[in-house]
Amino acid sequence: MSLRAVEKEVGISNAYLSQIESDKIKQPSPNMLFKLAELYDNSYNELLNLAGYPTPDDIDGIEESSNASFVARLGSITDEEQNELLDYLAFLRSKRSRKD
Amino acid sequence: MSLRAVEKEVGISNAYLSQIESDKIKQPSPNMLFKLAELYDNSYNELLNLAGYPTPDDIDGIEESSNASFVARLGSITDEEQNELLDYLAFLRSKRSRKD
DNA sequence: AGCATGTGCTTGATATACTTAGCATATGAA
DNA sequence: TTCATATGCTAAGTATATCAAGCACATGCT
Numbered sequence: 001m002s003l004r005a006v007e008k009e010v011g012i013s014n015a016y017l018s019q020i021e022s023d024k025i026k027q028p029s030p031n032m033l034f035k036l037a038e039l040y041d042n043s044y045n046e047l048l049n050l051a052g053y054p055t056p057d058d059i060d061g062i063e064e065s066s067n068a069s070f071v072a073r074l075g076s077i078t079d080e081e082q083n084e085l086l087d088y089l090a091f092l093r094s095k096r097s098r099k100d
Numbered sequence: 101m102s103l104r105a106v107e108k109e110v111g112i113s114n115a116y117l118s119q120i121e122s123d124k125i126k127q128p129s130p131n132m133l134f135k136l137a138e139l140y141d142n143s144y145n146e147l148l149n150l151a152g153y154p155t156p157d158d159i160d161g162i163e164e165s166s167n168a169s170f171v172a173r174l175g176s177i178t179d180e181e182q183n184e185l186l187d188y189l190a191f192l193r194s195k196r197s198r199k200d
Numbered sequence: 201a202g203c204a205t206g207t208g209c210t211t212g213a214t215a216t217a218c219t220t221a222g223c224a225t226a227t228g229a230a
Numbered sequence: 231t232t233c234a235t236a237t238g239c240t241a242a243g244t245a246t247a248t249c250a251a252g253c254a255c256a257t258g259c260t
Contacts, residue, residue, distance in 0.1 A: 002237060013219055018239055025217065030130060032218085034154040045156045054134040056145045056156055081189060088188050089181060102207060113249050118209055125247065132248085 010035040027051050110135040127151050 003014035012032055019025050028051055037044035048055045077085075103114035112132055119125050128151055137144035148155050177185075 003239095004237070014237085015220080015239075015241095016218055019218085022239090027129075027217080029127075029217065030148070030153040043156075044154065048130070048156070053130040054144065056143075056148075077189065081192060084192060085185050085189060089177065089185060092181060092184060103209095104207070114207085115209075115211095115250075116248055119248090122209085127247080129247070 006039065010039050012036070027053070106139065110139050112136070127153070 003017045006012065006017055007014045012035060016025070016032075020028055030048060030051075030053065033047040033051060034044055036042070037047050045055050103117045106112065106117055107114045112135060116125070116132075120128060130148060130151075130153065133147040133151060134144055136142070137147050145155050
């Protein structure tokens with residue numbers, strides 16, 4: 001695929017693409033990386049990593065990172081499902097605390 | 101917390117912090133956002149969103165906003181609870197699809 | 201009052217992402 | 231061969247993130 005074909009497809013100038021290929025750009029912005037991720041099967045996350053940006057997975061707080069992966073496992077859910085899950089979580093915890 | 105205290109803590113100049121507060125900077129780099137996310141309880145993902153960057157979840161077409169708020173409402177949960185919630189979600193959906 | 205220090209802010213200055221214009225070579229058609 | 235067009239690349243320009251220095255005001259101490 002030619003640079004100009006990519007330019008037309010994702011809206012990044014061929015000049016810039018060339019500079020990226022020859023490592024003349026140190027950190028392409030996430031906006032650009034996102035466009036490229038659209039085109040190739042490469043994941044946006046991976047590209048962020050390659051560019052040297054911290055990715056959301058890098059967050060140190062255990063709660064944060066585990067929640068992030070949890071959301072990933074969840075996929076897309078409706079508002080109604082959110083509410084039901086929250087209710088169920090409350091139920092689980094009340095059941096558990098009664099045992100203490 | 102003073103700007104200079106934050107500067108000392110996360111290594112971002114107080115001058116820059118001031119400009120961020122007054123919206124003079126349009127898109128602080130993810131690197132800066134990550135440092136700030138370290139300091140505050142704010143999630144890195146959320147900050148990326150606020151700055152107008154696409155977040156990794158956007159790639160799957162997941163509505164990040166709803167998921168972000170869901171994570172906020174969830175708080176921190178254990179691995180075991182994660183599994184139970186996933187099971188329950190599967191149960192909810194199977195119940196629903198049976199009605200169709 | 202007078203001085204030291206903390207605080208927010210502005211002002212250059214620098215680095216660098218990103219674009220537009222254009223050059224040089226290749227490729228293919230007449 | 232000659233012309234048209236595709237392709238990779240470079241150079242110059244613009245925008246903007248980021249910093250270091252310093253200003254203006256406040257607070258508190260002697």
